[in-house]
Amino acid sequence: MIYKKGASFPHPVYYENTSSYQEGFFEFDVLNLSEDKNYYIFTFEYEIQSKFIMDLLRNEQAYLNIIIQSNDNFFSRINYNETMIKIPKNRLSLNKKTEVQLQIQSKQEVYFSETQELTTFYNEFKKDIVVPKNSLLGFSNTVRYDGKGNKPLLLFEYETDPELKSEFKVDLRPETIVLVFKDEKYRMKEFNKNLSNMYVYAGLSQSLIQFINNYGKDEEYVDLESLSSSNLDVLDQKLFELLESKNVDHISLEEIDEIIYKITDNIVGKYVEAVREVNNYEY
Amino acid sequence: MNIRLLADGYMKSNHLFEDFKNNNINLEEPYFSDEYVSLAKVPDFPIYMGKGKERYKKEEFIKAVKVIRTHYIETPRDIHLNGKFWHSLLITSKRDYLIEKYPQIESEKEFYNIILKKFDWENYIYKCVLAAEYIADAELSSTNEEEKYINLIYDNLDVFNYIIKYEIFRNAKFLINLLDIIEEENYSSIFKKRIRDRSDLGSDERYGRRVIFELNKNYPVILSPFMEKDDLKEQVKLALSLYYNEE
Numbered sequence: 001m002i003y004k005k006g007a008s009f010p011h012p013v014y015y016e017n018t019s020s021y022q023e024g025f026f027e028f029d030v031l032n033l034s035e036d037k038n039y040y041i042f043t044f045e046y047e048i049q050s051k052f053i054m055d056l057l058r059n060e061q062a063y064l065n066i067i068i069q070s071n072d073n074f075f076s077r078i079n080y081n082e083t084m085i086k087i088p089k090n091r092l093s094l095n096k097k098t099e100v101q102l103q104i105q106s107k108q109e110v111y112f113s114e115t116q117e118l119t120t121f122y123n124e125f126k127k128d129i130v131v132p133k134n135s136l137l138g139f140s141n142t143v144r145y146d147g148k149g150n151k152p153l154l155l156f157e158y159e160t161d162p163e164l165k166s167e168f169k170v171d172l173r174p175e176t177i178v179l180v181f182k183d184e185k186y187r188m189k190e191f192n193k194n195l196s197n198m199y200v201y202a203g204l205s206q207s208l209i210q211f212i213n214n215y216g217k218d219e220e221y222v223d224l225e226s227l228s229s230s231n232l233d234v235l236d237q238k239l240f241e242l243l244e245s246k247n248v249d250h251i252s253l254e255e256i257d258e259i260i261y262k263i264t265d266n267i268v269g270k271y272v273e274a275v276r277e278v279n280n281y282e283y
Numbered sequence: 284m285n286i287r288l289l290a291d292g293y294m295k296s297n298h299l300f301e302d303f304k305n306n307n308i309n310l311e312e313p314y315f316s317d318e319y320v321s322l323a324k325v326p327d328f329p330i331y332m333g334k335g336k337e338r339y340k341k342e343e344f345i346k347a348v349k350v351i352r353t354h355y356i357e358t359p360r361d362i363h364l365n366g367k368f369w370h371s372l373l374i375t376s377k378r379d380y381l382i383e384k385y386p387q388i389e390s391e392k393e394f395y396n397i398i399l400k401k402f403d404w405e406n407y408i409y410k411c412v413l414a415a416e417y418i419a420d421a422e423l424s425s426t427n428e429e430e431k432y433i434n435l436i437y438d439n440l441d442v443f444n445y446i447i448k449y450e451i452f453r454n455a456k457f458l459i460n461l462l463d464i465i466e467e468e469n470y471s472s473i474f475k476k477r478i479r480d481r482s483d484l485g486s487d488e489r490y491g492r493r494v495i496f497e498l499n500k501n502y503p504v505i506l507s508p509f510m511e512k513d514d515l516k517e518q519v520k521l522a523l524s525l526y527y528n529e530e
Contacts, residue, residue: 001451003503010504065509071364072453075509091416093360105506134510136503160295163395 001073002101003139004214011131012118014053014104014138021117025049028102028140033094039086040094042068046102046140052115053104053138054080062137063105070098094145097174097234102140108133144233155238156203160184168199170206175234177203194274197267204260211239212253221252284325288371290316294399299374300391303398308374320362324354325372327380331397331407344411344437345430351408352415352429363412366402373398404447413447420455435462442474442491449499451508460512464519478526490527497522 012020016027025047032043044066048054056062057080066085067075071093078085112118113127122129131137157178159171164182171178179199181187188195214236216222224243232240243251246263260267287310293299296314301307328350329343355363362368373381387393400406414436423429436443439462446452446461465471474491478484484493498507498518507518 001502001508008504063509069450071360073450073508075454077509089359089361090357090363091360091420093364103503103506105509132505134506134514136506139503159292163401 001067001075002069002099002142003103003136004142009136011129011135012112012122013136014048014050016141020119020122021050022119023049023117026053026102026138026140028100028143030100030143030145033145035089038090039088040092041084041086042066042100043084044100044143045083048138050117050138052112052117056106056110056137057104061107061110063107065103065105067101067103068092068098069100070094098145100143100145103136104138106131106133106135106137110135110137155235155242156200158187160187168202170199170203172207172210172235175238177207177235179203191278192274194270195278197271197274200264201260201267201271204264205256207235207239208251208256208259209253211236212251216252219252220254221250223250225249284323284376285319285321286325286368286372287375288316288318288320289367289374290314293367293370299399300394303374303378303394304389306378308378310375320358320368320371322355322358322362325376326350326354327377328411329384329407330373330381331385333397333407341434341437344407344440345433347407347411348414348418348433348436349430351411352419356412356415356419364409366406366409369402369408370399404444410444410447413453414443417455417458421459432459432462435466439465439471439474439491441489442495445492445495449495451499451502452495454508457508457515460510460515461519463512464516468516468520470519470523473523473527481526490523493526494519494522497525 012018014021014024014026016024018024026049028044028046030042030044032041034041034043048057053062057064063077064080064082065075066078067073068087074087074092076085076087110131111127112122112129112131115126118126154176157173157176159178159180160183161169161180162182164180167182167186169180171180179196179202212220212222214233215227224240227240242263243259248259248262251259290313293314298312299314302309302312328347330347332340332343332347334340335343351363381388381398385393385397388397402409404410414433418429418432421432423432436458442461442465443458446458452458465474470491474489474494476490478488478490478493481488498505501507501518505518507515510518
């Protein structure tokens with residue numbers, strides 16, 4: 001329900017650095033999160049630099065919605081000059097990674113003919129644009145509340161699940177990459193630990209793909225220098241730090257294997273060594 | 284009443300099932316943590332409706348939702364939307380009730396399928412907890428109204444299961460709106476029907492599921508979770524018309 005991408009709308013949408021408006025500035029910040037016995041209380045502020053959008057809100061032609069995504073989604077309509085929201089604890093859980101966002105929804109049809117704020121691309125046909133009611137007009141950045149993040153350095157975890165529908169599965173969780181095995185025997189713990197490298201390889205591969213999907217633009221590429229690490233999921237933050245520490249400055253789907261090679265220590269070579277070692281072992 | 288919580292990793296424990304089966308559940312065992320949760324009342328309720336005649340399953344569902352609505356959903360969501368809490372409750376406090384009601388849990392496979400089932404949309408307690416929350420949040424005018432909607436949920440369970448799979452639709456307003464639309468437009472039996480003339484969709488697609496699929500696909504260009512009922516009805520009709528033509 002939190003929306004992060006920017007492309008593929010049939011009408012101009014307002015968000016930070018949108019290419020539809022000449023300037024896009026929609027900054028949202030949660031100032032404080034407190035609680036009493038029954039409620040979570042979020043205090044926040046936001047700034048939208050578009051007069052067009054602010055007029056829509058003031059004139060009640062558009063709604064402002066706050067969305068809180070944690071275990072589930074909570075959303076509520078708020079007044080445009082609201083600075084606080086109280087949410088009952090029996091309807092919101094903050095233990096997992098929580099994200100908050102503001103979205104602007106059209107209350108009635110919206111026309112762009114009178115505004116000068118769109119980019120020149122729209123000059124010729126902006127008078128023809130009619131945005132239907134209940135459409136997304138804009139969205140803010142996402143603010144993250146970390147919850148009880150208590151696994152700062154751990155990237156991989158191992159679990160066994162007899163109910164698994166396959167022998168092995170990579171489970172990308174908010175803080176770690178969990179390698180799940182249907183049976184302990186698949187872990188091969190009794191042998192050289194590098195035999196697990198094939199599982200680690202799969203885990204890294206899938207988590208990097210998810211990273212690219214989360215933050216990549218349409219070209220399936222992420223320029224790490226332009227990424228702000230404060231907006232990342234905990235797992236993505238760990239990956240980001242790992243990539244940075246190995247001087248990787250960009251990642252793309254095409255180069256996943258090269259990236260894994262860069263950020264690990266001969267993961268394939270060591271696996272092969274381990275297999276040879278097992279092969280040579282005399283029982 | 285204090286419910287002791289299972290420890291992290293309880294699903295992997297080699298002893299939990301054996302101890303439960305042999306009535307040897309011991310709070311000192313490593314599969315328990317030191318944490319506990321306090322609830323005023325923890326009445327029994329049906330936790331599994333996977334087998335049996337329709338009428339029986341429906342009665343069980345309604346019973347479960349009513350009990351959960353009255354006694355469990357005013358707790359913090361940290362508790363009632365937490366699988367570990369429910370599993371802990373069942374293991375520590377419901378053994379007699381469960382063994383009598385679901386004797387098949389003598390088998391380890393059934394134990395994990397019914398008692399320690401993963402807490403997501405396929406878990407019956409999860410379904411009933413969400414149903415109970417949404418019924419409560421809808422602020423209906425009477426218990427009769429509430430019972431009506433619980434019935435509607437069960438009568439449209441296929442669509443309800445699909446709704447709760449998609450996080451954007453997991454809210455009271457959307458569900459109540461949709462149930463109203465299904466009732467007003469008589470969509471219940473159409474939504475359950477298999478789609479037969481679309482081989483590209485696979486062998487088990489239903490009209491109702493595809494409506495939800497289409498609404499999800501259009502998010503956020505069209506903000507269906509935030510719509511009033513009449514606007515949503517238009518979207519539902521549009522989505523349905525992509526698949527269903529009245530002959």
